[in-house]
Amino acid sequence: MAEEVLIWQALNRALDELMAADEDVFILGEDVGLYGGSYRVTEGLYAKYGEWRVRDTPISEDSFTGLGVGAALMGLRPVVEIMTVNFALLALDAIINMAAKVPFMSGGRLPMGLTIRTPGGVAKQLAAQHSQRLEHTLMNVPGLRIVVPATPQDAYWQLKQAVLSDEPVIVLEHELLYFHKGPLDPTAPPPPPHRAVVRRPGRDLTLVAYSKMAVLAGQAAERLAEQGIEAEVIDLRSLSPIDWQTCVDSVARTHRVLIVEEDCRFAGAGAEIAADLTERCFTQLEAAPMRLAGLDMPTPYNGTLEAQTIPQVDDIVAAAHRLVKEAS
Amino acid sequence: MDKRQALAFLHDMLLGRRFEERCAEEYMKGNIAGFLHLYPGEEAVAVGVIHACETSDYIVSTYREHVHALVRGVPAGEVMAELFGKRGGCSRGMGGSMHLFDPQRRFMGGYAIVGETYPVAIGLGYGIAMKDLPEAVICFFGDGAVNQGTFHESLNMAALWKLPVLFVCENNQYAIGTEIHRHSAVPEVYKRAAAYRIPAERVDGMDVLEVHRATEHALQQIRAGSGPQLLECLTYRFRGHSMADPGHYRPPVEVKAHQQTDPLELALRELSLVYPTPEQIAAAGPDALLKLRQYCFDQGHLHEEGFEELERQVQDEVEAAVQFALEAPEPTLDDAWQALYCNRRGEILI
Numbered sequence: 001m002a003e004e005v006l007i008w009q010a011l012n013r014a015l016d017e018l019m020a021a022d023e024d025v026f027i028l029g030e031d032v033g034l035y036g037g038s039y040r041v042t043e044g045l046y047a048k049y050g051e052w053r054v055r056d057t058p059i060s061e062d063s064f065t066g067l068g069v070g071a072a073l074m075g076l077r078p079v080v081e082i083m084t085v086n087f088a089l090l091a092l093d094a095i096i097n098m099a100a101k102v103p104f105m106s107g108g109r110l111p112m113g114l115t116i117r118t119p120g121g122v123a124k125q126l127a128a129q130h131s132q133r134l135e136h137t138l139m140n141v142p143g144l145r146i147v148v149p150a151t152p153q154d155a156y157w158q159l160k161q162a163v164l165s166d167e168p169v170i171v172l173e174h175e176l177l178y179f180h181k182g183p184l185d186p187t188a189p190p191p192p193p194h195r196a197v198v199r200r201p202g203r204d205l206t207l208v209a210y211s212k213m214a215v216l217a218g219q220a221a222e223r224l225a226e227q228g229i230e231a232e233v234i235d236l237r238s239l240s241p242i243d244w245q246t247c248v249d250s251v252a253r254t255h256r257v258l259i260v261e262e263d264c265r266f267a268g269a270g271a272e273i274a275a276d277l278t279e280r281c282f283t284q285l286e287a288a289p290m291r292l293a294g295l296d297m298p299t300p301y302n303g304t305l306e307a308q309t310i311p312q313v314d315d316i317v318a319a320a321h322r323l324v325k326e327a328s
Numbered sequence: 329m330d331k332r333q334a335l336a337f338l339h340d341m342l343l344g345r346r347f348e349e350r351c352a353e354e355y356m357k358g359n360i361a362g363f364l365h366l367y368p369g370e371e372a373v374a375v376g377v378i379h380a381c382e383t384s385d386y387i388v389s390t391y392r393e394h395v396h397a398l399v400r401g402v403p404a405g406e407v408m409a410e411l412f413g414k415r416g417g418c419s420r421g422m423g424g425s426m427h428l429f430d431p432q433r434r435f436m437g438g439y440a441i442v443g444e445t446y447p448v449a450i451g452l453g454y455g456i457a458m459k460d461l462p463e464a465v466i467c468f469f470g471d472g473a474v475n476q477g478t479f480h481e482s483l484n485m486a487a488l489w490k491l492p493v494l495f496v497c498e499n500n501q502y503a504i505g506t507e508i509h510r511h512s513a514v515p516e517v518y519k520r521a522a523a524y525r526i527p528a529e530r531v532d533g534m535d536v537l538e539v540h541r542a543t544e545h546a547l548q549q550i551r552a553g554s555g556p557q558l559l560e561c562l563t564y565r566f567r568g569h570s571m572a573d574p575g576h577y578r579p580p581v582e583v584k585a586h587q588q589t590d591p592l593e594l595a596l597r598e599l600s601l602v603y604p605t606p607e608q609i610a611a612a613g614p615d616a617l618l619k620l621r622q623y624c625f626d627q628g629h630l631h632e633e634g635f636e637e638l639e640r641q642v643q644d645e646v647e648a649a650v651q652f653a654l655e656a657p658e659p660t661l662d663d664a665w666q667a668l669y670c671n672r673r674g675e676i677l678i
Binding site: 026052053055057058060062063064065066067068069070071072073074076078093094097098102103104105106107108109110111112113142143165166167192194195238241243245 | 386388417418419420421422423427429430431436437439441444446447448449450451452453454455457458477478481482484485488489663664666667668669670671672673675676677678
């Protein structure tokens with residue numbers, strides 16, 4: 001039975017169920033306990049499970065993320081919340097050098113059931129140090145899994161699947177999606193966490209996006225449909241690995257692909273997607289894959305400028321028109 | 329301290345010394361590659377500390393960890409094979425010298441980024457405390473690692489939550505080539521623990537008995553639930569930082585002076601039947617060991633033959649380890665993929 005919930009509520013419910021089911025699951029991070037999490041995701045869990053399982057940490061990202069690594073080595077299932085992805089830069093040693101590599105360096109002898117949740121993205125005038133995404137950095141690390149939920153249903157299941165997995169998984173959440181509403185049906189069978197999904201079928205071009213940009217791509221597709229262009233919308237759901245087959249199948253139908261990302265264009269996730277799809281679909285493509293991305297600029301504080309640095313629905317619509325025109 | 333334990337100490341120190349000397353030879357022959365950080369001079373720390381642990385305790389180590397692993401009981405052949413990059417190595421040839429792992433013996437790794445051992449150790453400590461288990465964690469680090477942010481972050485959390493972690497500083501007085509007075513505003517590492525109200529002690533890391541006594545004491549406190557402890561062992565590495573480092577930055581007179589306090593020599597002198605208690609050593613004053621050696625010679629207690637026998641036995645062990653490493657197969661790329669995806673439980677991702 002589906003009910004309408006906000007994404008933070010879906011995440012909260014997933015954590016609650018995981019903690020109730022398994023005493024090895026524990027949460028740690030800044031203000032996750034008494035305060036309830038800066039985006040309410042851990043609300044109520046401290047009261048229910050106590051401070052050893054919902055641990056408020058000092059502001060020490062590298063060490064408390066590394067603490068998660070150490071705990072995972074003994075078979076526990078830590079869920080580390082890094083308050084924003086910007087602070088994850090301080091924890092990159094624990095994430096990249098430790099979490100991603102220890103299972104490998106041990107010759108496959110150690111588990112790493114570590115989940116790292118971290119909100120990111122361009123929110124509302126948070127300025128350059130609080131407005132970015134790090135997927136380009138994390139995608140380049142073998143051994144890490146990255147999921148990017150855009151709906152309550154995905155947020156709920158992907159977090160659950162991440163915690164139950166013995167691999168290190170980063171859940172990249174978007175700050176502007178926490179209060180995004182959608183159906184959640186915990187009884188529906190979950191898709192594999194890394195499979196992409198066609199959110200909307202179409203014949204004229206494929207829009208490949210993820211996280212908040214998948215939501216915007218859906219809105220753009222509605223607008224395009226009114227203008228006689230049928231866009232197929234793919235929500236990648238996972239950035240490592242990427243479900244290429246779903247993309248390739250779509251391109252075989254549409255022959256055009258527009259990749260939309262919020263991150264900076266240069267050496268970003270979109271560059272990888274464009275390059276790979278070119279290799280895989282070269283003969284199917286009627287035009288070079290097009291990328292729509294954030295400007296290669298730190299995010300300005302000014303609200304008008306901020307909006308101009310990242311793709312908006314209008315930009316997606318205009319780019320789709322250009323692509324369809326170029327290729328016809 | 330009975331004779332059997334004393335002999336076990338001596339065996340492990342000797343094994344550590346010979347193993348490392350052999351590593352240097354094998355490195356020159358080209359059987360070992362990459363960075364190779366050797367331990368001669370510091371054996372009393374590994375032996376004194378790890379012999380005071382239970383087998384259920386966890387050990388987290390640095391990149392200079394071969395002897396920690398050996399003393400912990402990781403078979404010498406598996407350690408050597410790992411240095412050779414072979415499939416029979418304790419990390420299946422994927423880790424190498426700086427990344428020895430043996431989960432079965434709770435040897436939770438050598439970490440090659442300075443300062444990484446603390447977070448791993450407090451993570452293990454957190455799990456132990458959360459589940460209220462009787463175990464402890466030993467976290468080794470060098471003096472060069474105390475200026476990393478993780479030292480302060482992790483000690484703070486360990487103290488805050490009373491985690492069962494013994495932080496063991498192997499203070500060999502050099503951060504690669506930078507002498508401690510040039511890298512630390514407070515060169516007495518143990519004093520830094522006071523900032524986090526962590527009980528700390530500085531001991532002579534060239535004296536295996538003292539290290540052992542201090543570790544036992546600290547672990548007692550930890551198991552009683554008092555939270556973390558810190559032990560600073562003053563020691564000295566006889567070689568450079570790594571095989572690529574001849575150590576020219578150290579005055580020869582300094583190296584020589586420390587070699588005179590060779591822990592192996594000291595241990596030999598102590599192995600004199602009339603085994604001294606720490607109190608006796610303390611009572612005898614700073615020259616205790618030299619005095620004791622003289623006493624043992626006078627009494628005819630030194631077992632020259634027994635020692636030679638032990639040395640032969642250790643040489644055989646090292647030789648067997650090298651043979652095992654030489655004969656072990658090379659890992660395949662498939663082994664590497666399996667190591668990377670070891671935690672997938674056969675799951676097909678997409």
